[in-house]
Amino acid sequence: MITVDWTAFTPFSAAVGGVLIGLAAGAFILLNGRVAGISGILGGLLKPGRGDIAWRGAFLAGMIGAPALWIIFSALPDIEVSASTPVLVAAGLLVGYGTRLGSGCTSGHGVCGLSRLSPRSLVATLLFMGAGFATVYVARHVLGGM
Amino acid sequence: MSYPFSAFATGLVFGIGLLVSGMANPEKVLGFLDLAGPWDPSLAFVMVGAILVGLVAFTIARRRVTSFLGQPIRLPTATQVDRKLVVGALLFGVGWGLAGFCPGPALVALGAGKAEAAIFVVAMVVGMAFHDLFQGRIAKAVSPAAGQDMR
Numbered sequence: 001m002i003t004v005d006w007t008a009f010t011p012f013s014a015a016v017g018g019v020l021i022g023l024a025a026g027a028f029i030l031l032n033g034r035v036a037g038i039s040g041i042l043g044g045l046l047k048p049g050r051g052d053i054a055w056r057g058a059f060l061a062g063m064i065g066a067p068a069l070w071i072i073f074s075a076l077p078d079i080e081v082s083a084s085t086p087v088l089v090a091a092g093l094l095v096g097y098g099t100r101l102g103s104g105c106t107s108g109h110g111v112c113g114l115s116r117l118s119p120r121s122l123v124a125t126l127l128f129m130g131a132g133f134a135t136v137y138v139a140r141h142v143l144g145g146m
Numbered sequence: 147m148s149y150p151f152s153a154f155a156t157g158l159v160f161g162i163g164l165l166v167s168g169m170a171n172p173e174k175v176l177g178f179l180d181l182a183g184p185w186d187p188s189l190a191f192v193m194v195g196a197i198l199v200g201l202v203a204f205t206i207a208r209r210r211v212t213s214f215l216g217q218p219i220r221l222p223t224a225t226q227v228d229r230k231l232v233v234g235a236l237l238f239g240v241g242w243g244l245a246g247f248c249p250g251p252a253l254v255a256l257g258a259g260k261a262e263a264a265i266f267v268v269a270m271v272v273g274m275a276f277h278d279l280f281q282g283r284i285a286k287a288v289s290p291a292a293g294q295d296m297r
Contacts, residue, residue: 002181002185003184003185004184004185004186004187005177005183005184005185005186008174008177008184008186008188009186009187009188010168010186010188011187011188011191013166013167013168013188014167014168014188014189014190014191014192014195015191015192015194015195016166016167016195017163017164017165017166017167017168017169017192017195018163018167018191018192018193018194018195018196018197018199019163019195019196019198019199020159020160020162020163020166020167021160021163021164021167021169021192021195021196022163022195022196022197022198022199022200022203023159023163023199024156024157024159024160024163025160025196025199025200025203026199026200026202026203026204026207027152027155027156027159027203028152028153028156028160029203029204029207029213029219029221030203030206030207030210030213030214031149031152031156031213031214031215031217032148032149032152032153032156032213032215032217033207033212033213033215033217033218033219033220034153034217034220035220035221035222036156036160038160038248038249038250038253039249039274042249042253042270042271042274043274043278046271046274046275046278047278051148052148054148054150054153055148055149055150055153056153057150058150058151058153058154058157059153059154059156059157059160060157060253061154061157062153062154062155062156062157062158062159062160062161063157063158063160063161063164063250063253063254063257064161064253064254064256064257065154065157065158065161065257066157066158066160066161066162066164066165066254066257067161067165067254067257067258067259068257069158069162070162070165076165076258077165077168077170077171078171078173079170079171079172079255079258079260079263080171080172080173081172081173081245081246081247081255081260081262081263082172082173082176082246083172083244083245083246083262085262085265087244087245088245088247088262088265088266088269089265089266089269090241090244090269091241091242091244091245091247091266091269092241092245092247092252092265092266092267092268092269092270092272092273093241093269093270093272093273093276094237094238094240094241094244094273095238095241095242095247095248095249095252095266095270095273096241096269096270096271096272096273096274096275096276096277097234097237097273097274097276097277098233098234098235098236098237098238098239098240098241098273099234099238099249099274100234100273100274100277100278100281101230101233101234101237101277101281102230102231102232102233102234102235102237102238103222103224103230103231103234105238105248105249105250106242106248106249106250107160107248107249107250109235110193111193111196111197111200112200112204113222114193114197114200115196115197115200115201115203115204116200116204116207116208116221117201117204118222118225119225119227120222120224120225120226120227120231123227123231123232123235124231124234124235125235127232127235127236127239128235128236128238128239128242129239130239131235131236131237131238131239131240131242131243132179132239132240132242132243133179133181133243134239134240134243135179135239135240135242135243135244136176136179136180136181136243137180137181137182139243139244140180140182140183141182141183
């Protein structure tokens with residue numbers, strides 16, 4: 001039985017943020033002709049093709065620069081990280097390896113892939129969401145928090 | 147030309163979207179992934195909002211050969227659900243559930259000066275490099291022409 005945490009529920013800001021993400025992904029394919037998959041854009045820098053470094057670097061600089069633009073207008077929203085350093089390292093290794101092996105992450109498969117109705121991305125999205133649900137269940141309710 | 151300015155502007159909007167939506171906050175992400183705890187369904191709204199807009203853009207993109215800036219439109223051509231996709235997605239999902247970070251939010255949190263995000267991002271890049279090394283060797287061992295289609 002699922003109990004909804006109504007105090008944490010923020011449907012409006014979530015939807016507005018989602019629309020901005022969709023606008024960015026849409027603008028990127030329509031202007032630069034590229035899929036806005038963050039793991040692919042970052043991973044592609046490890047062995048870049050010709051003329052590849054500038055747009056990849058610029059996109060990532062925009063993402064990393066977003067908080068700097070934000071704080072001109074408002075205080076940054078909470079970014080709470082509860083994971084310990086060993087867990088962060090393990091998680092980073094898994095995310096890096098997994099997104100390269102599976103050709104994408106939440107943005108590439110979850111947003112762009114589903115937006116272009118790719119069955120392959122639908123499978124990937126269901127699998128990583130399922131693995132995410134299962135992992136949090138085990139970490140929080142079987143092992144009792146990490 | 148690869149139009150770095152539009153890439154920068156797009157990355158900026160993407161990052162702002164992650165901040166507005168709450169996706170850049172790992173605790174919020176874990177609140178969504180924790181179905182057995184007090185569940186925060188907010189992130190489902192992020193996906194719905196992003197995909198509704200994305201559907202329009204990608205429908206237009208699929209009918210075009212070049213982008214509005216004259217770049218070739220490169221949409222993924224792979225259609226096969228293979229073992230790499232399945233194993234990769236599962237490993238990614240486990241990592242996502244462990245820390246609450248996926249690649250985009252980790253970069254935004256890094257930009258916000260979070261030391262934890264820096265640790266995660268370094269490990270993530272190491273994981274990517276490890277894949278490229280390891281996978282490239284397997285592909286070469288199996289068939290010298292394979293491993294060329296990796297993005």
